Amino acid sequence: MSTAEHPHHVRLVYQPALPLSNGKLFMWLFLSTEIMFFAALIGAYIVIRFGAPTWPTPHDVHLVEVIGFFNTLVLVMSSVTVVYCLEAAKTNKTGVAKAFMGATLLLGSIFLGIKVYEYSSKFSHGIYPQPKHSRIYEKADLYYASAVRARLQEISGALTVKPVWTEEDVQALAALDAKSDRTDEENTQRTELQTKRDTAITEDEQKRLAFVKDLELKTNTTDPVEINKLAMEIAPLASAMHGTEHAEAAHGGLNDEMPWLKLPIVIPGGNMWASTYFLLTGFHAIHVLVGLIFFAIMMGWNLNAASAIAIENIGLYWHFVDLVWIFLFPLLYLF
Amino acid sequence: MTAHDHPHDPHATHAEHAHSHTGQYFAVFLALCVLSAMSFLTYTDFWRERFPVEAGRTFMMAVSCTKAMLVILFFMHVKYEANWKYVLTIPPAIMAVFLMLALVPDIGFRNRKYSPERKARMAAEASTDSVAAEHGAEAEHSAAEPAAH
Numbered sequence: 001m002s003t004a005e006h007p008h009h010v011r012l013v014y015q016p017a018l019p020l021s022n023g024k025l026f027m028w029l030f031l032s033t034e035i036m037f038f039a040a041l042i043g044a045y046i047v048i049r050f051g052a053p054t055w056p057t058p059h060d061v062h063l064v065e066v067i068g069f070f071n072t073l074v075l076v077m078s079s080v081t082v083v084y085c086l087e088a089a090k091t092n093k094t095g096v097a098k099a100f101m102g103a104t105l106l107l108g109s110i111f112l113g114i115k116v117y118e119y120s121s122k123f124s125h126g127i128y129p130q131p132k133h134s135r136i137y138e139k140a141d142l143y144y145a146s147a148v149r150a151r152l153q154e155i156s157g158a159l160t161v162k163p164v165w166t167e168e169d170v171q172a173l174a175a176l177d178a179k180s181d182r183t184d185e186e187n188t189q190r191t192e193l194q195t196k197r198d199t200a201i202t203e204d205e206q207k208r209l210a211f212v213k214d215l216e217l218k219t220n221t222t223d224p225v226e227i228n229k230l231a232m233e234i235a236p237l238a239s240a241m242h243g244t245e246h247a248e249a250a251h252g253g254l255n256d257e258m259p260w261l262k263l264p265i266v267i268p269g270g271n272m273w274a275s276t277y278f279l280l281t282g283f284h285a286i287h288v289l290v291g292l293i294f295f296a297i298m299m300g301w302n303l304n305a306a307s308a309i310a311i312e313n314i315g316l317y318w319h320f321v322d323l324v325w326i327f328l329f330p331l332l333y334l335f
Numbered sequence: 336m337t338a339h340d341h342p343h344d345p346h347a348t349h350a351e352h353a354h355s356h357t358g359q360y361f362a363v364f365l366a367l368c369v370l371s372a373m374s375f376l377t378y379t380d381f382w383r384e385r386f387p388v389e390a391g392r393t394f395m396m397a398v399s400c401t402k403a404m405l406v407i408l409f410f411m412h413v414k415y416e417a418n419w420k421y422v423l424t425i426p427p428a429i430m431a432v433f434l435m436l437a438l439v440p441d442i443g444f445r446n447r448k449y450s451p452e453r454k455a456r457m458a459a460e461a462s463t464d465s466v467a468a469e470h471g472a473e474a475e476h477s478a479a480e481p482a483a484h
Contacts, residue, residue: 018417018419019417019419020416020417020419028423029423031423032423032424032426032427033427035424035427035428035431036427036430036431036434039427039430039431039434039435040431040434043431043434043435043438044438044442046435047435047438047439047442047443048442048443050443051439051442051443051444051445051446052446052458053446053457053458053459054458054459065375065378069371069375072371073368073371076364076367076368076371077364079406079410080360080361080363080364080410083356083360083410084357084360087355087356087357087360091355138456138457138458139456139457139458139459141455141456268458268459269458270458312412315410315411316411319406319407319410319411320411322406322410323403323406323407326399326402326403326406327399327403329374329399330374330395330396330398330399334374334375334377334378334391334395335392335395
């Protein structure tokens with residue numbers, strides 16, 4: 001039979017250009033932009049690091065390699081749990097899928113918690129991304145010595161203005177307390193004495209003041225060897241004490257023994273290190289947090305086969321976050 | 336092709352691989368753990384006493400690339416995807432390499448030439464003897480290229 005005798009209408013059927021869903025295509029396009037984003041950050045770090053005159057060793061900046069290694073294992077495990085979640089969802093095992101998604105959420109939270117601990121360790125040593133919080137100086141030179149002197153004078157200034165509680169004040173207050181019919185002037189005097197007692201310099205603070213004044217004398221020098229000795233006394237560098245090849249962590253130092261001192265420290269290359277470290281790990285942590293938010297939202301879903309596409313897409317994002325850390329860990333902790 | 340042909344199912348890839356991959360995922364997880372331990376091996380005294388720093392770094396990056404490929408191919412299912420994966424991954428990878436190379440002349444080589452004033456404020460390797468460090472820095476300045484770190 002010819003088409004002229006039995007015409008039939010041609011029914012056009014939509015053929016998708018790519019064999020994947022719109023959501024998955026979008027996620028892969030987004031990941032392509034993320035590849036560029038982290039390539040820029042990591043590439044900048046590599047170029048800055050290997051073009052720098054000097055760079056601190058991991059122990060100079062209080063990085064603990066074991067913590068980074070543990071974080072790597074945590075993220076790898078979370079990648080495994082998310083693919084197990086997907087496999088369970090595809091076969092409509094919603095309970096199992098939810099358990100694995102919960103495990104992923106927990107492992108991601110552990111990673112962020114460890115990151116917060118690492119950041120607090122840096123901050124407690126005066127390592128911040130930028131001034132004015134950052135107390136890092138590149139060289140033990142005159143500028144460093146004057147910064148140390150300025151901080152010591154700040155401490156001694158705050159302590160010097162405190163009143164001294166003498167034996168005479170004790171007796172005067174006791175006499176006023178014992179008196180039952182005090183005049184207004186005596187009441188005012190009593191209140192002033194009580195305020196003086198509450199704000200007076202303590203014995204511990206007096207010892208601190210004496211120590212600070214003694215230390216201040218050491219800053220009155222122009223000899224670079226003496227200034228460097230002072231810097232090592234304040235915050236000893238592992239690479240200076242033990243050599244530059246994976247030196248053991250340097251412990252002690254005035255800043256560690258007396259956290260209230262918060263004196264400037266010398267870490268050659270430390271400012272650039274801090275800037276790149278906090279930038280790289282900060283952006284990575286933000287990406288981890290975004291992933292955890294999505295996981296938390298999906299915990300309220302019914303994780304069945306219909307949700308498998310969404311789970312796969314968020315899983316792709318999570319695997320990419322894991323990928324970035326796979327490169328960040330050796331670059332930041334082991335190089 | 337006629338109208339009776341069925342449209343290509345976007346989820347055909349999933350249907351083709353409906354069997355479980357859990358055993359494969361666990362094997363990849365074990366491989367990732369072993370590779371992570373291997374990269375940590377470069378941190379130990381055993382490695383440091385036998386191999387130069389550059390060999391350690393090359394080894395670490397090779398291990399990282401292997402781990403990345405395992406995650407990409409198996410966890411992200413790229414091994415089973417169609418040719419679109421090349422369109423979406425190869426151009427960004429090329430651009431990423433170019434991006435890094437573009438930074439080398441201005442940023443990577445920024446310390447190749449410097450004035451005495453800049454040198455005076457530049458960081459130097461930490462030393463308990465500052466005088467020795469100063470002499471070492473002067474030797475570096477007079478050399479053809481600064482030492483790699």
